[in-house]
Amino acid sequence: VVSINLICDRLHGEGKRVTPQRRLIYQTLINKANHPKAEDVYEEVRAIIPDISLATVYKALSDLVDMGELLEIKYQGEQSRFDPMVTPHSHLICTGCGSIKNVTQSLLIPEPDFSEKGEFNIKKSEIIYWGLCVACQS
Amino acid sequence: VVSINLICDRLHGEGKRVTPQRRLIYQTLINKANHPKAEDVYEEVRAIIPDISLATVYKALSDLVDMGELLEIKYQGEQSRFDPMVTPHSHLICTGCGSIKNVTQSLLIPEPDFSEKGEFNIKKSEIIYWGLCVACQS
DNA sequence: TTCGCTGCAAAGGGTTTGCATATTG
């Protein structure tokens, strides 16, 4: 998710429709680096469209994920978190508060030897760093 | 989870009790590299103790995880998978069938610069390789 | 006018919990 107009064009191209609800949801995600939950997006959007339903938010997010415009993160098995940055990157996850931070620096990720991966065909890889954020270190 | 006797000793040490159900569950996990779900463990154990309940399996697994003897994997946000290998290692995850393979080869995992991680205190890191296993490549 | 989207409420599915009973140590 980078630009509203770009997203809306892509939606049209796939026979989807641009409603005020969806436009607002997509707007909300632009440049958001705090990896919100569906509920977080819902709360934020509800401040402007009070009657919007959580199901609508889920469906809008799901469409974005299907289009490859949004990343769904579910490492901890808790609620899904969403990340508008879809270029390859890694994550710092705080085991204290569950906050997630992007690592935009490009890192060289080693690949396992053939003896380990066999014929497994690796499509993408990522690193997850578990630890404590500043706030949780006290 | 490496040895039944070791596990049982540790259980005693924590004031826990060793029941036939738990002994069997722990036995089942030894050297298991296929990352079973709770349901898988349940089915396997039920062949020997038909009246065991799924809740009992969940509780036994949960205790092992708390003791650090078992790893709970929930990357995909689907059912939890369990891994008796608790030493640091990475995973090959097949996006086709959901199978998980361990990478035991020790890999040097790069750490992000200070400018990226800031004061975040990294406790452990792991690499996830997403791709297709041999069976799913056809 | 068509067909996707909305909001509501109900259903789903994995996991957890409450409780009476059984068992361990």
Next chain:
DNA sequence: CAATATGCAAACCCTTTGCAGCGAA
């Protein structure tokens, strides 16, 4: 005997689904 574990069923929680009506194109 005291305290934990068991089994059952119900509760939980996040997410998805069904559906009648609405609204975008």
